[in-house]
Amino acid sequence: MITAKGLYKRYRKTVAVDQLSFDVRPGVVTGFLGPNGSGKSTTMRLMLGLDHGGGETLFDGEKFTDIRRPMNKVGALLEAKPFHPTRSARNHLRMLASANGVGEKRIDEVMELVGLGTVKRKKPKGYSLGMAQRLGLAQALLGDPKILLLDEPTNGLDPHGIHWMRDMLKHLASEGRTIFVSSHLLSEMQLMADELVVIGRGNMIFNGDVDQFVRDFTQSTVIVRSPGADGFVPALEGAGAEVAKGKDGELVISGMEIGAVGHLAFTENVELSELSTRSASLEEAFMSATGSSEEFIAAEPVAAGAPAAPAAPSAPATPSGGTENA
Numbered sequence: 671m672i673t674a675k676g677l678y679k680r681y682r683k684t685v686a687v688d689q690l691s692f693d694v695r696p697g698v699v700t701g702f703l704g705p706n707g708s709g710k711s712t713t714m715r716l717m718l719g720l721d722h723g724g725g726e727t728l729f730d731g732e733k734f735t736d737i738r739r740p741m742n743k744v745g746a747l748l749e750a751k752p753f754h755p756t757r758s759a760r761n762h763l764r765m766l767a768s769a770n771g772v773g774e775k776r777i778d779e780v781m782e783l784v785g786l787g788t789v790k791r792k793k794p795k796g797y798s799l800g801m802a803q804r805l806g807l808a809q810a811l812l813g814d815p816k817i818l819l820l821d822e823p824t825n826g827l828d829p830h831g832i833h834w835m836r837d838m839l840k841h842l843a844s845e846g847r848t849i850f851v852s853s854h855l856l857s858e859m860q861l862m863a864d865e866l867v868v869i870g871r872g873n874m875i876f877n878g879d880v881d882q883f884v885r886d887f888t889q890s891t892v893i894v895r896s897p898g899a900d901g902f903v904p905a906l907e908g909a910g911a912e913v914a915k916g917k918d919g920e921l922v923i924s925g926m927e928i929g930a931v932g933h934l935a936f937t938e939n940v941e942l943s944e945l946s947t948r949s950a951s952l953e954e955a956f957m958s959a960t961g962s963s964e965e966f967i968a969a970e971p972v973a974a975g976a977p978a979a980p981a982a983p984s985a986p987a988t989p990s991g992g993t994e995n996a
């Protein structure tokens with residue numbers, strides 16, 4: 671279990687992390703999301719005491735600096751390639767292992783676990799970014815910790831690597847470990863995470879269940895296909911629904927429950943060939959939740975030859991509403 675309380679960090683005029691408080695539960699993967707520059711890396715560094723700032727983080731009730739053998743309790747992967755330039759990958763882990771009372775056997779075990787068994791005698795400087803991420807994870811797992819903090823571990827991994835990382839983190843969570851992982855790959859996060867901490871401009875936007883986040887920040891829609899679709903629209907609108915035409919003539923209905931749509935079709939004598947709900951994606955929820963807290967907003971692309979549009983104005987500093995739990 672991780673308990674973060676009142677985390678705060680200011681760089682000159684920039685408040686990078688603003689009184690963030692959240693819990694990360696064991697047994698599930700918790701995703702850490704936020705737009706670029708929202709303070710995710712700074713938060714993780716603060717949690718591990720690698721940055722000076724305000725607040726406190728407890729790992730199973732203990733501050734990181736008070737843990738006698740930190741590697742056995744908390745494993746972290748904060749940036750790829752923080753490795754010794756001349757030692758082999760295995761020797762790099764060996765050095766860390768001996769400093770932390772971890773046995774030799776565990777080194778080969780973690781190298782195999784992350785798929786680097788055949789290249790463990792090579793120097794990490796020759797590793798690709800994806801291989802470096804795997805070595806970083808091996809390093810984090812060396813002490814068999816109950817808690818893992820991973821900043822963008824899928825960065826640089828190919829689709830197979832991303833799939834592998836997802837399965838690995840889900841497996842580690844299923845063993846009862848606490849997994850806190852940041853990623854920009856929202857479709858991946860939707861498959862991997864059970865819970866979320868979402869921040870914008872250093873402020874808490876949401877802390878809780880992924881499905882709840884999607885429900886809170888998007889609207890699910892009801893899909894209808896019918897040979898009499900056009901004739902059904904006035905009845906739907908008369909009942910207060912909003913109706914849009916989707917692909918292949920489907921009706922995309924918002925503001926009305928699926929049961930009510932089915933009942934209305936029955937009373938209006940409309941034949942249906944499909945009646946279903948469509949949930950929004952995590953990406954849609956993320957865009958809606960963090961849209962106003964994006965730090966870097968690009969201008970709309972302009973067609974070649976057209977006069978350039980002025981850059982979009984900066985968004986207000988306050989994040990959009992949500993279930994703040996700070």
Ligand SMILES: Nc1ncnc2c1ncn2[C@@H]1O[C@H](COP(=O)(O)OP(=O)(O)OP(=O)(O)O)[C@@H](O)[C@H]1O
Pocket residue numbers: 681684685686704705706707708709710711712713
């Ligand atoms: N060493 C530093 N000096 C000054 N400002 C910094 C420093 N590190 C981070 N910042 C600022 O703090 C804010 C948060 O940065 P941080 O890197 O934590 O965000 P992030 O969410 O991890 O971003 P990304 O998703 O792009 O990796 C940004 O405004 C950034 O410019």
